[in-house]
Amino acid sequence: MNNKFFPSNFLFITIMIMGTLFSLSSSHWLTMWMGLELNLMGFLPLMNIKGKMLEAEASMKYFIIQSMSSSVLIISSVIMYSYSLSWYSMFTNNTISTLIMLSLILKLGGAPLHFWLPSITKQMSWSILFLMLTWQKLAPLFMLALVNSNLFIMLMISMLSTIMGSLMALNQTNIQLIMTYSSISHLGWMLSMISINSSLSLIYFTNYIIISIPLMAMLSSYIGNHLFILSKKNKMNTMIIISLVLSLGGLPPLLGFMSKLIILITLINMKLMLLSLLLFIGTLISLYFYLNMSLMLMIKSYNTFYTQEYTTLYNPILTLNILSSFIIYPLMIMFIK
Structure with missing residues (x-):
């Protein structure tokens, strides 16, 4: 093999x-x-x-x-x-x-x-990691949507996943481990809605996959999996990676923020204030290491810069990422209501 x-x-x-x-x-x-x-x-x-x-x-x-x-x-x-x-x-x-x-x-x-x-x-390898963090979660998530009892335990697990995933990623230097803990944190957001409104969890999951595909494809081009590698010389356009990383962190007005906002609005409407607050705190913690990754990509010495040609391949992804809150979000709100 x-x-x-x-x-x-x-x-x-x-x-x-x-x-x-x-x-x-x-x-x-x-x-x-x-x-x-x-x-x-x-x-x-x-x-x-x-x-x-x-x-x-x-x-x-x-x-x-x-x-x-x-x-x-x-x-x-x-x-x-x-x-x-x-x-x-x-x-x-x-x-x-x-x-x-x-x-x-x-x-x-x-x-x-x-x-x-x-x-x-x-x-x-990066390709198998991507399958592990996305495709392998699809069937168990669908089966969890059928378990409609024990809402309290499900919400407790979702809170734990979001906070534990964020805290455990803080001290990591391996990019693959950061992506894994980040996936656990995102899983908490999906589990918070799986028993209440599974279609919102599906929207969140789809957005997570849309962000992860180009991000992991680009990160796999770096030779090595440690954080300091991001500050080395590379032909990849770093602004696209930064936008995807921040989108994964849920920074407005990017795609990741849109999916988090829909879930937060639904939870607040259901008067689940403590759950919303804890999910929000978990995301704020995870934003720290996403920003750390972004800084590693941005702050490079003058000698390491290429005169980069802008690749048209990732234009639609960047556009979807930035304009999602203005285009997709109103459509989603209409769809949910």
Whole structure:
């Protein structure tokens, strides 16, 4: 598997995508579980794409964690079936729904069950890291939307994820770890709305992917994963990366701010003031390390500057990022109301 373009990689990617679609298109807990397992079987070989020892260790850890959460999920589903004689979302027992919820939070890597995620992600290539932080979250998030009981526990987990993700990223020098902790923090925002209005979580998730694709593609062009690398000479246009980083932090009037604002408005309308405040504090903490990354990109010695030609490839992304609050946000408000 040393070759990046190994023919079977296409097969593994197809299995991974089919597994997720299998879970998304089902309303039956058993088939959703089968989809998750199929997705896992497709993703594990992709983690070993370069055949390194560290990747093998990371994929083993990932397999153990995912198997453990899947075991809890299927056992809870069987117990739920014995209570309600239904494989569909009919939670008559609070304990079972809590177990199912916690198993899915473990799959997602949400706090306080997030400690496995950073130790795995720092050993990955950027493309696999992107899949781990975006595509792999899609099916468990959809399944969490079906768990409509235990709102208090869900909101507690969302608060913990946002604050823990922000605090843990403060001391990091590895860019991949910063992106991982940032993903945990963003997951908290998605979980805060998943039981209340799952379409808003989907909007947030979509915006997160739109920002992450170009950002991770550009960061992967740097040789090395440490923060000081950002201040070195590079042909990439740094202003585009800075706008994407600040958008991820939720700085107005960028795209990331728009998705956060929609969730904040909904939470304040529901009188969930403490939750809104804690999510807001978590984002303010995370803005510190996003600004730190931006400064590393901006403050370079005079000798390191290129006379950069502006690439037209990223023009639409930059436009969407900057104008989203003025164009997309009013449309979203109309759509929600």
